Amino acid sequence: MEIEKEALIIDELFELLESGTIRPGGKLPSENTLADQYRVPRYTVRNALNHLEERGLIESVQGKGRFLKPGPARIRIPLSGKTSFTEKMGELGRSLETSVVSCEPSDNGEAARILAADPGDPVWRIGRLRVVDGEPIAIHYSHVLQSRFPEIGADGPDIRSMFEYYREHGYGDFKSGKTLLSVVFPSSREQELLRCSRLVPLLALESSCLDGRSGDMLEYTRILYRSDTFKYDISDIQE
Incomplete structure (x- = not known):
């Protein structure tokens, strides 16, 4: 009772x-x-x-x-893979700081499947913390194939924008694959990075990014957003 x-x-x-x-x-x-x-x-x-x-x-x-408690203002963000998070925040006039929090081989089976990794072809995970207007609000995990980007292990710690990195390697016409949205709760490490408690739900956005010209699968992405910081614009998402 x-x-x-x-x-x-x-x-x-x-x-x-x-x-x-x-x-x-x-x-x-x-x-x-x-x-x-x-x-x-x-x-x-x-x-x-x-x-x-x-x-x-x-x-x-x-x-x-x-x-x-006064919370951070909710940011309206398009749910589209055509522009990078960095570009989206710039268009909104937001101050963005990005820091790499991990760069390591990944054992994520879903990432390997989506990227069609061959046996023995390492998948690397680059984790970046997004701080907008002084508030840590998202963690981006980008999974890429070492065979497609052979220097990713060395380059990863310095990558602030994956799209810029892809452009440097000859890609430029980006499109997103299937997008999935779910609710999860933060691990102890994610609580530390996002400065939130274990009971603050996170929105997990899973998607893939392809090169529009070649059709090459560039990355599998899993982004964790603090649920108190964003509103999603899904008007340009079609079946």
């Missing part, structure tokens, strides 16, 4: 925050007020509030109470 009450409190407080009834920086009702309202012990209310705090929605100020 208490678990059901706790879930009810979480759901109703979440709706209250999402509806804009409480503005960023606004104070939430006290634990005593909520305990009286829902007719539950204070520890039930405290557990519900702690859950919302772990999700990054509210913050505690000692001696003052809990407040709706």
